């Protein structure tokens with residue numbers, strides 16, 4: 001039987017990018033909590049696995065409409081009490097938070113939501129200036145800290161097992177003393193009957209992949225084309241086995257940045273409006289920041305070749321995004337104009353799909369059949385209408401083909417993600 005897709009919805013109002021922010025129908029307006037709740041209820045009606053909140057520990061540019069950066073975990077507690085089934089995946093940086101606090105908050109969200117919490121672990125690209133004077137630690141240090149953080153958090157979750165509530169098991173100290181953290185434990189919130197909250201991860205450099213393969217139940221992936229998805233998924237499946245886990249244990253969920261309307265022409269128009277605010281100069285700056293490559297005043301029709309690339313170890317904000325763009329240039333010898341239109345340059349390197357419901361549906365089916373994904377995280381682009389079409393027409397069409405559930409079969413995130421009972 002075909003494995004059904006896992007589908008999450010990003011709650012970041014990405015449809016407000018560029019000129020799209022001028023569309024009054026798409027503005028969150030009013031109360032951001034009510035707005036997020038309305039979106040979550042829509043996603044729950046479509047029986048999605050989860051809603052998902054990326055997070056940055058600083059004022060974030062690029063999204064218009066007066067974006068309000070509510071703490072995602074606190075927001076999820078409000079959504080939890082007003083919904084019944086949908087999973088609630090928050091994002092926490094392991095670089096700037098103590099594991100005891102996070103273990104407690106996530107286990108609390110798990111209780112508040114009756115087993116629907118999930119945690120997206122990020123090592124963060126920026127934001128160090130809000131936590132002291134030290135610069136951002138290098139990626140290797142951030143990942144070492146993330147690994148220790150995750151180990152401590154999991155041990156804290158185990159330190160007060162659910163069975164201790166009935167006296168069937170003891171709680172116990174963890175007495176952890178490591179490179180970054182010293183934590184005695186036990187945690188003061190017991191485990192939930194639903195099992196531990198599933199862990200997500202984003203970041204796909206070599207160490208990022210290894211970290212994901214060792215701890216994650218799902219990866220939020222940036223895969224601008226199908227081949228990138230196939231390569232990442234095959235690699236994570238192999239690496240998971242290398243860590244003594246099953247090949248299926250890490251669900252690969254690319255971001256799907258979609259622009260949906262009634263006609264292909266209108267959809268491309270929406271797409272153009274969302275990116276029209278980015279001038280060629282800004283795009284050239286973005287290439288410099290993503291890849292470390294200065295395009296100078298090369299004309300749009302000039303070819304960008306592998307020989308022009310800076311050394312692979314040039315410091316960059318995110319290795320994942322740099323490697324994706326590097327790979328595209330090596331494989332295609334694109335023109336400057338083609339480079340300036342790439343998702344890695346104009347956005348977050350996500351898979352962009354533009355067209356009618358049938359067009360985008362066909363692309364999802366194609367990626368699924370090619371083994372490029374286990375599901376995806378929906379990132380609505382262009383307008384709120386695009387999101388409505390997705391939830392009200394595209395998702396039901398996937399269900400009709402047997403590629404998605406037509407009703408919830410469980411009430412916990414672990415059940416939606418079809419995670420085993422291993423605790």
Ligand SMILES: Cc1cc2nc3c(=O)[nH]c(=O)nc-3n(C[C@H](O)[C@H](O)[C@H](O)COP(=O)(O)O)c2cc1C
Nearest residue numbers: 054055122123124202203204205208222318319320
């Ligand atoms: C698809 C994707 C989504 C990410 N989302 C976030 C986020 O919401 N918040 C954050 O602080 N960092 C986020 N990151 C950054 C990663 O956690 C990580 O710090 C960064 O990618 C560097 O790791 P890398 O060298 O493995 O790419 C994201 C990265 C990727 C690839």
